[in-house]
Amino acid sequence: MDKSVSAGSIRGTIAPPSSKSYAQRAIALALLAEGRSILRNIEFCKDTRSALKCIEALGAKVEYIDDSTIAIEGGLKPQSNTLNVGESGLATRLFTPIASLNPTPITIEGEGTLLYRPMTMMIEPLRQLGVQVRDGGGFLPIEVQGPMHGGDITVDGSVSSQFITGLLLALPLAQEDTTLHVTSPVSIPYIDMTIETARLFGVEIMHNEGDYTQFFIEGRQQYTPADISIEGDWSGAATLLVAGAIAGEVTVKNISTLSKQADTAICRALERAGAGLIIEQNSITVSKRKLRGFEFDATNAPDLFPALAALAAAAEGESVIIGTDRLRHKESDRAETICREYEKLGIEVDISEKNIMRIQGGEILPATTFSHNDHRIAMSIAISALRCQGEVVIENAECVEKSYPTFFEDLESIIVR
Numbered sequence: 001m002d003k004s005v006s007a008g009s010i011r012g013t014i015a016p017p018s019s020k021s022y023a024q025r026a027i028a029l030a031l032l033a034e035g036r037s038i039l040r041n042i043e044f045c046k047d048t049r050s051a052l053k054c055i056e057a058l059g060a061k062v063e064y065i066d067d068s069t070i071a072i073e074g075g076l077k078p079q080s081n082t083l084n085v086g087e088s089g090l091a092t093r094l095f096t097p098i099a100s101l102n103p104t105p106i107t108i109e110g111e112g113t114l115l116y117r118p119m120t121m122m123i124e125p126l127r128q129l130g131v132q133v134r135d136g137g138g139f140l141p142i143e144v145q146g147p148m149h150g151g152d153i154t155v156d157g158s159v160s161s162q163f164i165t166g167l168l169l170a171l172p173l174a175q176e177d178t179t180l181h182v183t184s185p186v187s188i189p190y191i192d193m194t195i196e197t198a199r200l201f202g203v204e205i206m207h208n209e210g211d212y213t214q215f216f217i218e219g220r221q222q223y224t225p226a227d228i229s230i231e232g233d234w235s236g237a238a239t240l241l242v243a244g245a246i247a248g249e250v251t252v253k254n255i256s257t258l259s260k261q262a263d264t265a266i267c268r269a270l271e272r273a274g275a276g277l278i279i280e281q282n283s284i285t286v287s288k289r290k291l292r293g294f295e296f297d298a299t300n301a302p303d304l305f306p307a308l309a310a311l312a313a314a315a316e317g318e319s320v321i322i323g324t325d326r327l328r329h330k331e332s333d334r335a336e337t338i339c340r341e342y343e344k345l346g347i348e349v350d351i352s353e354k355n356i357m358r359i360q361g362g363e364i365l366p367a368t369t370f371s372h373n374d375h376r377i378a379m380s381i382a383i384s385a386l387r388c389q390g391e392v393v394i395e396n397a398e399c400v401e402k403s404y405p406t407f408f409e410d411l412e413s414i415i416v417r
Helices: 020-032 046-057 089-099 112-116 120-128 162-173 188-200 234-247 262-273 302-313 334-344 375-387 397-402 407-413
Strands: 003-006 009-014 035-040 061-066 069-074 082-084 106-109 132-135 142-145 151-156 178-183 214-217 227-229 248-253 276-279 283-287 295-297 318-322 348-350 356-360 367-370 391-395
Touching: 003 375, 009 234, 009 407, 020 035, 020 046, 020 069, 020 089, 020 162, 020 188, 046 061, 046 082, 046 089, 046 397, 089 106, 089 120, 089 142, 089 162, 120 132, 120 142, 120 151, 120 162, 151 162, 162 178, 162 188, 162 214, 188 262, 234 248, 234 262, 234 283, 234 302, 234 375, 234 407, 262 276, 262 295, 262 302, 302 318, 302 334, 302 356, 302 375, 334 348, 334 356, 334 367, 334 375, 375 391, 375 397, 375 407, 397 407
Parallel strands: 009 248, 035 227, 082 106, 151 178, 295 318, 367 391
Antiparallel strands: 003 391, 035 069, 061 069, 106 142, 132 142, 178 214, 248 283, 276 283, 318 356, 348 356
């Protein structure tokens, strides 16, 4: 699907979808908790649907109560020897350790760009935990056969926190206690989300005081069913807030700066760029002002890069965003993709320095762009197009279904032309 977006002002109030990061963690734990859990305020985006298919294959029963509420009857009793995680990196790194609890072989398969994303970081730690692993050269498909025993292991945390999340949620059900050492941990707010969600299902995960390099996970624990509401998604909210900063004014409701989601950091970036910002208990209002170049470290919030690129493109002067090393293995190589697509729009993007992106603000030119099947790139280009006096075409725009299926409809609802 091609989507055309042209100049327009933003004015209105809108709520983002619920957090798919929280939703997938809760879905996994509802599988592992014997009994009936209720998950409310769920957005059935593509990644969330993939997680639900995984738990059904692993033995859960899912009942759709209404268009945002599900009941899950938990119990790890695999019904299939194959899990298809779709294009979800989190689902892959979450359900591979969970599948490894089972004594029969299970193959984890994926689709699309996920087949080119490395999974090497999972293989050796799982083997150290007693899991038999057959891998496709460090890529999907991967076959695992448990049971996972526990023990003392070290995991490289420098690429992603997602596999750490999978281990932290699976290891309480392992046969032995585990001490998990993490080298160079990144995306620490996402690890906090994992610990918080586990607590809601009755399990405490302990880590050393002050940092996230050592975790102690007691084995042979039991998760208990929970009734929880999934909070609003800050990743989707970030794009909407930047739209307000560059094209008018927007109030995004059902989000809180007290959230553990990493992308609450967008508020700091907006302040540094000079946007008008009003923070209330459950909503944020952002209004357009003269924007200035800013410097921001997005190492622990790599999903913010596309929204930050749109903000930097609208700011006067040069902006410097740190953390491009985290972007290579997303849905696309996001550093390269931002550089390529924003240059089509007339914006100078320099990624020649290690771990740094420099963006020179300027006018947005009419162009035909390509999403690279990356939902966050498509959304970033769409809000930048609001500053274009011509038309910007986004090819393969349907990729927003991965996290925010109604993005274009929601954006259109607050555009004033």
